Structures are given as C-alpha cells and as structure tokens.
Amino acid sequence: MKTKSDPLHKHRQRRLRAIAYGMDLIIIIILLGSSMKCLVNGNGMFTIELKVMNSTCDGESCDGYEFKICYAENGYLTLSFYISTTKLYTIAMLDLRTEQLWFWRFSQIEVTKPPIVTVPDSMIGSIGGNLTIPCNVSELYSDTVIRWLKHHRSISTTINIRESERFFGGTNKSPDLTIISVQKEDEGNYICQAQNLEFDGSSLPVYLSILENPVVNVPNIEPAIEGTNITIPCNVSPTSEVTKISWYKNNSTLDIYGNDRFSGGTISAPSLKIFFVEENDEGNYTCQAMNPVGIGKSVPIHMQVLPDKPxxxxxxxxxxxxxxxxxxxxxxxxxxxxxxxxxxxxxxxxxxxxxxxxxxxxxxxxxxxxxxxxxxxxxxxxxxxxxxxxxxxxxxxxxxxxxxxxxEGKLEYYYICNNCFEKKKSLFNQKL
Structure with a gap:
C-alpha cells in the first residue's frame, strides 16, 4: 500500500467542518473494502457522521466504536463530523483503485454548529431615509448562506436582494440588510436566516416601523382677558411614537414645569393651559413635537391679552x-x-x-x-x-x-296682539 501527500490537501481542508455536540471525538475511522481497519488517535466514545458526495454510507462498528462506512464512487469524500475538543487528530482515506492512503493531521479545527441568529427587537425608519437592520450570526463561514424574509399577514416572502435597487446586504460578508429610500410599504416584520451546510438558524422577527416627521398645528385663538384662563390647542399628527412636546414663546423655550400658572405640553396632553392670564403673557406661541425620526413645529400664533375692563x-x-x-x-x-x-x-x-x-x-x-x-x-x-x-x-x-x-301726567300702556306680533300703544291723559 502506498502513501503520499494529496495535492488537493488544502482544498479538502477548507471543506472540512466539525459540529460540536458534546461528544469527545479523538479518533477518525474510514473503512473501505471487505476488511475493517481502525485508525486510532486516542480514547473515548464518539459518533462519526460523514457527508459524502456521490456516495452511500452504511453504519458499522469497530472495537466498540460506532462509525459509518462510506463508499465513494470517485474516491473523493466531503466529510463532516462531531467533535467537542481541538486535540490533534488524524483523518485517513484509502482509495482502493490506486491503493493510495492519504493522511491529514490537524491541531485546530473549524467548528460548525447550528448558527444562532439575532436581530434587534424593533427598528424605526423615516420615509425617504436609509436604514440598516443588523443581523448577527454566531457561526459565519465563507460558505454560509444568508437570507432575509419579510413577514406580512402570516405570509413570509424571501427578499430578492440581488435584483432589488433598494435592498443591499444579506451575504456572509455583510449579513445586515440595508434599505435605501425607505417607503411606507417597507413597514413590517423581518427575519434573518443563516445556513451552514445542513444546519439552519433563524432570528426572531424584528418589526420595522416607518415614521414621518410629526405635523403640528396650532389654530388661531381669541384674545385673552387678564385674569382669565385660556387653552392654546396643539394638534399633532401622527400621535404615535411622539417622544416629546415643547412650547416656545417668542422663540424662547417656555418653562411649563417651573411655572404654577402653566400646565400641559405633555405627550398625552400637548395643549398649553395658562391660568390667570397676565399682560406679559401676550406674544407668539409655537408648539413643537418630536418623534424618533424628526421634529415638527407649528406656525407661531399670536395671543393678544386684553385688559380686564368690566x-x-x-x-x-x-x-x-x-x-x-x-x-x-x-x-x-x-x-x-x-x-x-x-x-x-x-x-x-x-x-x-x-x-x-x-x-x-x-x-x-x-x-x-x-x-x-x-x-x-x-x-x-x-x-x-x-x-x-x-x-x-x-x-x-x-x-x-x-x-x-x-x-308729565298719567302714563298708561295697552298691549295688543295681532298676527303674533306684539304692538304697544301709549295714551296720555293730561291732567292739570
């Protein structure tokens, strides 16, 4: 039997993957032909699973160890096996046609296991802007396949990134999904999937909310009278996702919380209330709303304060x-x-x-x-x-x-009702 170095050693080494499942693999057995031969490099129970291209595999045992015999039609095997350590181990392959035996020895192993895929719980984007949804994959290799799915009304659709002008990413080098010029219809649940050999991993859905800058409107208001209370309305659309309401008087921030005469200006009650209006309250008032994607301001509205004349x-x-x-x-x-x-x-x-x-x-x-x-x-x-x-x-x-x-004299009144109209007639009797 002849042995020699395999010229495809480097190529084959790149294709070998190990999957850790808690088993202590310190021996590799490849058996071809009628007689069994065990190549041992240590002790311990183990299970070998070989993935062979264009071949068939049968389960066997040798010296109490379980393994599979794989008969390759062309003599070339693509292997995957379980291992929990990175000790020195040997892989041997015997080609019966040429009687050649190849050995590969490794002191490290590239571990493959079902990928764990994680994404954020939620994302927020603005119409017309760009955003990136991160996708973190625990086991990412050169042959890892990344897919992005959009879930809408109980139906998941794979995003065809290669043929899209607005979607980018979704590769093993860049798993994240980037959306250019975000549109309202992009809103929904997104799932990132990764595949290593026969193992798949999927993230939980990440919900993408698409927001617009808030639109704020303050209607014209009647003049306020000194000493009265007045409410300056602030209408915000959309109200969802609003994170802050602010009021300005003559372009300066109004300190609502530091003044007992003011209230409102909150997310739940954006309108401004002024109690016991004073002369110096007169001015231009602006309401501002903020959400995660932008800021909206109303047109300044002038409030006139009238003196408290009875x-x-x-x-x-x-x-x-x-x-x-x-x-x-x-x-x-x-x-x-x-x-x-x-x-x-x-x-x-x-x-x-x-x-x-x-x-x-x-x-x-x-x-x-x-x-x-x-x-x-x-x-x-x-x-x-x-x-x-x-x-x-x-x-x-x-x-x-x-x-x-x-x-002068006596005044008398007579009231006559005619056709539902009341008329009044006065008669005066002059008495000296």
Missing part, C-alpha cells in the same frame, strides 16, 4: 312720569373683583353703589348685577343714562347709553 349692560328703561320712582338694573361681568357701580345721568353722577350691594348671577363671582333707584323723577332727568363699573384691576367699564323719557 363689561356692563344696562336694562331697558321704560318712559316714566314726573314724580315717580324708577329702578335701573345694571349687569356687570368682570374677572377682577368689582369695587363700585355708578349711575350717570346726563354726565352727572346721581348714584353710586359699593360692592356690598352687588348680587351674583347664578352664584357666578364674575357676573354680577345691581339695582339703582332714582326717586321722584324730575323733567331734568330726561336724557342719557349710563351705568359705569369699576374693578380692582383699576379699569372702568361703561354700558351703552340709554335714553330716559320723562312725561
């Missing part, structure tokens, strides 16, 4: 007769506390009521009324009547002027 309404006054008494009722709305209400007749103050005479309307502190009486009406009372209110903010409010008519 609003005064004078009840209608009917014509009166000289010598009678007339009661005038004034209705006042004021955020600040009212101090006094004055009745002015022909630019002359004829009556002033202090705060103790004011009455609440339905228990509302900001809406009050007061009744003022003119006793023994005279002819000179005829003319303009105005109600004026003064509050603690230092502002005066005036009603619309009302024309008081004073008659």
């Amino acid at each position: 609003k005064v309404h004078l009840q209608r006054i009917e014509p009166v007769v000289i010598g009678s008494n007339i009661t005038v009722r004034c209705y006042i709305s004021s955020v600040s506390t009212l101090m006094s209400v004055t009745l002015v007749n022909n630019n002359v103050t004829i009556y002033t009521s202090n705060a103790s005479k004011l009455r609440k309307i339905f228990g509302n502190e900001s809406k009050m009324y007061v009744s003022l009486t003119i006793c023994l009406v005279k002819k000179e009372h005829e003319g303009t009547v105005i109600c004026r209110a003064h509050n603690t903010a230092g502002y005066d409010g005036y009603s619309q002027p009302f024309q008081l008519i004073v008659h």
Whole structure:
C-alpha cells in the first residue's frame, strides 16, 4: 500500500467542518473494502457522521466504536463530523483503485454548529431615509448562506436582494440588510436566516416601523382677558411614537414645569393651559413635537391679552312720569373683583353703589348685577343714562347709553296682539 501527500490537501481542508455536540471525538475511522481497519488517535466514545458526495454510507462498528462506512464512487469524500475538543487528530482515506492512503493531521479545527441568529427587537425608519437592520450570526463561514424574509399577514416572502435597487446586504460578508429610500410599504416584520451546510438558524422577527416627521398645528385663538384662563390647542399628527412636546414663546423655550400658572405640553396632553392670564403673557406661541425620526413645529400664533375692563349692560328703561320712582338694573361681568357701580345721568353722577350691594348671577363671582333707584323723577332727568363699573384691576367699564323719557301726567300702556306680533300703544291723559 502506498502513501503520499494529496495535492488537493488544502482544498479538502477548507471543506472540512466539525459540529460540536458534546461528544469527545479523538479518533477518525474510514473503512473501505471487505476488511475493517481502525485508525486510532486516542480514547473515548464518539459518533462519526460523514457527508459524502456521490456516495452511500452504511453504519458499522469497530472495537466498540460506532462509525459509518462510506463508499465513494470517485474516491473523493466531503466529510463532516462531531467533535467537542481541538486535540490533534488524524483523518485517513484509502482509495482502493490506486491503493493510495492519504493522511491529514490537524491541531485546530473549524467548528460548525447550528448558527444562532439575532436581530434587534424593533427598528424605526423615516420615509425617504436609509436604514440598516443588523443581523448577527454566531457561526459565519465563507460558505454560509444568508437570507432575509419579510413577514406580512402570516405570509413570509424571501427578499430578492440581488435584483432589488433598494435592498443591499444579506451575504456572509455583510449579513445586515440595508434599505435605501425607505417607503411606507417597507413597514413590517423581518427575519434573518443563516445556513451552514445542513444546519439552519433563524432570528426572531424584528418589526420595522416607518415614521414621518410629526405635523403640528396650532389654530388661531381669541384674545385673552387678564385674569382669565385660556387653552392654546396643539394638534399633532401622527400621535404615535411622539417622544416629546415643547412650547416656545417668542422663540424662547417656555418653562411649563417651573411655572404654577402653566400646565400641559405633555405627550398625552400637548395643549398649553395658562391660568390667570397676565399682560406679559401676550406674544407668539409655537408648539413643537418630536418623534424618533424628526421634529415638527407649528406656525407661531399670536395671543393678544386684553385688559380686564368690566363689561356692563344696562336694562331697558321704560318712559316714566314726573314724580315717580324708577329702578335701573345694571349687569356687570368682570374677572377682577368689582369695587363700585355708578349711575350717570346726563354726565352727572346721581348714584353710586359699593360692592356690598352687588348680587351674583347664578352664584357666578364674575357676573354680577345691581339695582339703582332714582326717586321722584324730575323733567331734568330726561336724557342719557349710563351705568359705569369699576374693578380692582383699576379699569372702568361703561354700558351703552340709554335714553330716559320723562312725561308729565298719567302714563298708561295697552298691549295688543295681532298676527303674533306684539304692538304697544301709549295714551296720555293730561291732567292739570
């Protein structure tokens, strides 16, 4: 029997792979022909599994060791076997046609086992941008095959990276998946798979969320009155994945948490609330929303602050007769506390009521009324009547002027209903 060095030694060495399964392999047996021969290089129980191209394998045993006899049609074998150590070992192959025996000795072995494939739990991308989904493979070799699958509605589809202009990667040198110019339809679950010889490994799905920069809108708002409360709405779309809400006044960050008069500006309640509005609250307000892919800002909205002037309404006054008494009722709305209400007749103050005479309307502190009486009406009372209110903010409010008519003699009223329209007719009897 002749032995010689195999010129394909290096090529064959690259194709040998070992798979660690906890077995102590320190002997390699290759048996061809009618007689069995064991090539031993140590002790211990082991199992050999040979993967042979164009060949058939039968299970046998030798000296209590289990192995497989592989008959190769062309004399060339591609081997894979189980091993748990990296001791010196020998592989021998006998070619019966040429009676040549080759030996390979190794002090190290390239271990192959089922690959463990991991990806992130989730990824976020922005429309129009680029992103890379990492894929980590524990056992990566030159002949490892990488595949990427997209899972949608219970159906997994292999991504054809080679024929795509937007997908790159998915090779043993670069297992990661890169997506160029991300689109909304790229959203979904992705799975990375790796194959080493007959062993496959798959990652758990990684969900790719595709987001857009948030769109923020603040509508126009009515002027605020000093002392009142106001809410400046902030509408954000889409609301999902928003990570932060900020408010700006005149392009400066508004410290909502450091001011007891402000609230809101959160992810769950983005609108801004201002309590007891002050004159210096007037300005331009901007709402900003942030998500993992970008920032959106509203157009600045100007909030005007009006002084807290009392609003005064004078009840209608009917014509009166000289010598009678007339009661005038004034209705006042004021955020600040009212101090006094004055009745002015022909630019002359004829009556002033202090705060103790004011009455609440339905228990509302900001809406009050007061009744003022003119006793023994005279002819000179005829003319303009105005109600004026003064509050603690230092502002005066005036009603619309009302024309008081004073008659001499007896005044009677008759009310006639005709076709559902009420008409009023006055008859005057002059008595001297």
